[in-house]
Amino acid sequence: xxxxxxxxxxxxxxxxxxxxxxxxxxxxxxxxxxxxxxxxxxxxxxxxxxxxxxxxxxxxxxxxxxxxxxxxxxxxxxxxxxxxxxxxxxxxxxxxxxxxxxxxxxxxxxxxxxxxxxxxxxxxxxxxxxxxxxxxxxxxxxxxxxxxxxxxxxxxxxxxxxxxxxxxxxxxxxxxxxxxxxxxxxxxxxxxxxxxxxxxxxxxxxxxxxxxxxxxxxxxxxxxxxxxxxxxxxxxxxxxxxxxxxxxxxxxxxxxxxxxxxxxxxxxxxxxxxxxxxxxxxxxxxxxxxxxxxxxxxxxxxxxxxxxxxxxxxxxxxxxxxxxxxxxxxxxxxxxxxxxxxxxxxxxxxxxxxxxxxxxxxxxxxxxxxxxxxxxxxxxxxxxxxxxxxxxxxxxxx
Numbered sequence: 055x056x057x058x059x060x061x062x063x064x065x066x067x068x069x070x071x072x073x074x075x076x077x078x079x080x081x082x083x084x085x086x087x088x089x090x091x092x093x094x095x096x097x098x099x100x101x102x103x104x105x106x107x108x109x110x111x112x113x114x115x116x117x118x119x120x121x122x123x124x125x126x127x128x129x130x131x132x133x134x135x136x137x138x139x140x141x142x143x144x145x146x147x148x149x150x151x152x153x154x155x156x157x158x159x160x161x162x163x164x165x166x167x168x169x170x171x172x173x174x175x176x177x178x179x180x181x182x183x184x185x186x187x188x189x190x191x192x193x194x195x196x197x198x199x200x201x202x203x204x205x206x207x208x209x210x211x212x213x214x215x216x217x218x219x220x221x222x223x224x225x226x227x228x229x230x231x232x233x234x235x236x237x238x239x240x241x242x243x244x245x246x247x248x249x250x251x252x253x254x255x256x257x258x259x260x261x262x263x264x265x266x267x268x269x270x271x272x273x274x275x276x277x278x279x280x281x282x283x284x285x286x287x288x289x290x291x292x293x294x295x296x297x298x299x300x301x302x303x304x305x306x307x308x309x310x311x312x313x314x315x316x317x318x319x320x321x322x323x324x325x326x327x328x329x330x331x332x333x334x335x336x337x338x339x340x341x342x343x344x345x346x347x348x349x350x351x352x353x354x355x356x357x358x359x360x361x362x363x364x365x366x367x368x369x370x371x372x373x374x375x376x377x378x379x380x381x382x383x384x385x386x387x388x389x390x391x392x393x394x395x396x397x398x399x400x401x402x403x404x405x406x407x408x409x410x411x412x413x414x415x416x417x418x419x420x421x422x423x424x425x426x427x428x429x430x431x432x433x434x435x436x437x438x439x440x441x442x443x444x445x446x447x448x449x450x451x452x
Contacts, residue, residue: 068400203252236282
């Protein structure tokens, strides 16, 4: 993948959204110094961030909100929840009622838990689990991105997937945070897999990551019905392994729903530095989408970037987020419905989402990509370790 040498023309696809930001004049970027956190966009274009901060030796979980224009929402309290242990944020999702749900890991052992926050104020929702939190009783492996998935089913039940470095776990919680696990005593377990991304579908859900075992790591997807039973109609008996020139040392990092139930898939090499990235498209039943690159993944060699997230626009174009190994550089890459780079986006299909202006080597984790309505603007977000804050940036998609 080549790095664009020039910025796209103002107000064109791939250019910064100059109506958004917290600087004057606005430049399409929010640098939020309240905490280092994970952000999610809401239906009205505002953004919730759940992050971590510390003061006077005390660790805190902080929930903040930015307006659709990128300004800190002063009517939304900066709620601080004290915690005595090291916390690693894993995944954030927004319930249909607007309440944020956080999947995180606690302590050196990485004990998994889910916390829910209230929609109006950002304080902990004590009606969920025990005093707002549900401990899951398993360890999350937090060494590589992505680290886990969290989503809400059509009946408002909550599904989460992650792995401990050896096997994967699929949990189901009730709307009140009780562990119901599809009627089983414990979570669904998947040995010899590292499954860490999740997509709700019309028939149930799909989880993905990599398959381990005695052979090399292979990009791997599994389909389930809403009740947790394997979906035998998805792929081959519920399993899809993408057809690469060489399916070794591969993982799926992200899934996104597209038109007619199509699923966009992004990922690359399991080990860093990344040797290859890919974008693919499968039909709702897991079969290869013949319209997208003849049914094969679009592979691109790279020893710099890793694909960590993906979205599908309403017109079927697929956009992947690519971050450098230290996170100081982030690009968005857009493919047309046929799988080729979109010449109408950025420079030959590639647009700059983030560059550390000081070129510092500290690791940052701008790794999340979302569509913002109206106009399907492209929002990337994540932690800026070198600033000890959070980043939210928007590019135009049309």
